[in-house]
Amino acid sequence: MMIVKSNQAQDKKTIADKMASEKLIGEMRKYNEELAKAGVLLDLSGLHGTAKGTRIKFSPGGKKRVVDGPFTESKELVAGFWIIDVKSREEAIEWAKRAPAPHGPDQESEIEVREFIELEDYLPAEAIEKYEEIARIRLEKLSQMKREARRSSQGKTEQAVSKTH
Amino acid sequence: MRVMVMIKMNKDREPGKLPPKEAFEEMGKFNEQIAKAGILLDMGGLKPTAQGARVKFLPGGKKTVIDGPFTETKELLVGYWVLQVKTMEEAIEWAKRAPLQHGPDDECEIEIRQFFEIEDLPETDRVVEAKNAGKKIGDVYKEMAKEAREGKN
Numbered sequence: 001m002m003i004v005k006s007n008q009a010q011d012k013k014t015i016a017d018k019m020a021s022e023k024l025i026g027e028m029r030k031y032n033e034e035l036a037k038a039g040v041l042l043d044l045s046g047l048h049g050t051a052k053g054t055r056i057k058f059s060p061g062g063k064k065r066v067v068d069g070p071f072t073e074s075k076e077l078v079a080g081f082w083i084i085d086v087k088s089r090e091e092a093i094e095w096a097k098r099a100p101a102p103h104g105p106d107q108e109s110e111i112e113v114r115e116f117i118e119l120e121d122y123l124p125a126e127a128i129e130k131y132e133e134i135a136r137i138r139l140e141k142l143s144q145m146k147r148e149a150r151r152s153s154q155g156k157t158e159q160a161v162s163k164t165h
Numbered sequence: 166m167r168v169m170v171m172i173k174m175n176k177d178r179e180p181g182k183l184p185p186k187e188a189f190e191e192m193g194k195f196n197e198q199i200a201k202a203g204i205l206l207d208m209g210g211l212k213p214t215a216q217g218a219r220v221k222f223l224p225g226g227k228k229t230v231i232d233g234p235f236t237e238t239k240e241l242l243v244g245y246w247v248l249q250v251k252t253m254e255e256a257i258e259w260a261k262r263a264p265l266q267h268g269p270d271d272e273c274e275i276e277i278r279q280f281f282e283i284e285d286l287p288e289t290d291r292v293v294e295a296k297n298a299g300k301k302i303g304d305v306y307k308e309m310a311k312e313a314r315e316g317k318n
Contacts, residue, residue: 015281015287019286040310041306041310042307042310044307045281045302045303046281046302047278048279048280048285050276052278053279054253054256054277055275057272058265058271058273060272066257075238078169078171089216093220096220103222105225105226106224108223109222110219110222112218112220113217114214114217115212115217116212117209117210117211117212121212131196133197134197137201138200141200141205142206145203
């Protein structure tokens with residue numbers, strides 16, 4: 001996971017602010033394409049600023065406290081991420097170095113590279129089975145949701161067609 | 166809306182070793198609940214920052230690489246869920262139920278953040294075209310990557 005870190009100034013920016021720098025957007029687009037064409041890209045996303053975020057603090061004694069954003073005191077904010085599938089940590093670092101400076105060339109910024117825990121790394125066989133079962137349930141639910149969405153949009157089209165006739 | 170529910174811990178609770186068996190099973194049960202509720206889109210756990218690295222981009226184009234572990238911070242990302250929910254409140258309710266505390270003295274934090282969706286983007290031709298095709302942000306690149314991988318095999 002290549003995590004783009006945010007800072008207080010960046011955290012306040014809206015998507016419209018971010019899209020305003022056409023040069024950076026163009027460079028990001030090019031970089032995303034490079035990752036994609038190399039076949040290493042698995043996922044990528046950007047997150048809204050922490051003004052739309054919430055934290056839940058789990059304190060000793062089992063107390064839970066909800067704190068709404070923005071988180072102005074924080075140094076460790078996430079702005080977005082890429083997930084890439086590479087052979088080594090070094091390869092991941094090379095890719096991270098090739099990214100355009102995430103907040104523009106005149107701003108200090110940071111990408112953190114972190115390795116995923118894979119099932120084989122840590123878990124006993126029974127736990128792997130459990131996780132595979134969860135993955136199956138998740139896929140089933142998702143395809144069910146997709147089928148339902150398709151059916152309801154087909155229904156709408158049919159209604160629209162019957163209205164026009 | 167899609168949200169990223171991030172688990173943050175301090176350096177005492179960085180992952181790298183398995184949690185106690187009971188805690189592990191509790192987490193398995195929780196994962197099963199969110200899967201069965203049909204809201205789980207993705208999840209992942211990250212290895213300790215000792216296996217991580219940071220690339221710092223400095224003004225003027227200089228880049229420096231710093232190897233982990235990153236011991237100075239209390240807010241290390243150890244894992245996350247991506248959930249499809251209707252409201253932030255729904256996400257908060259689920260997050261509060263996550264069995265994260267392994268003991269009475271345990272302290273940790275969840276941060277919930279909203280994803281940028283294609284609806285949030287300014288309506289350029291490119292965005293309108295992708296939206297009409299039912300695509301999400303990033304789908305174009307993910308499809309391109311999939312093609313590249315299939316081409317290689």
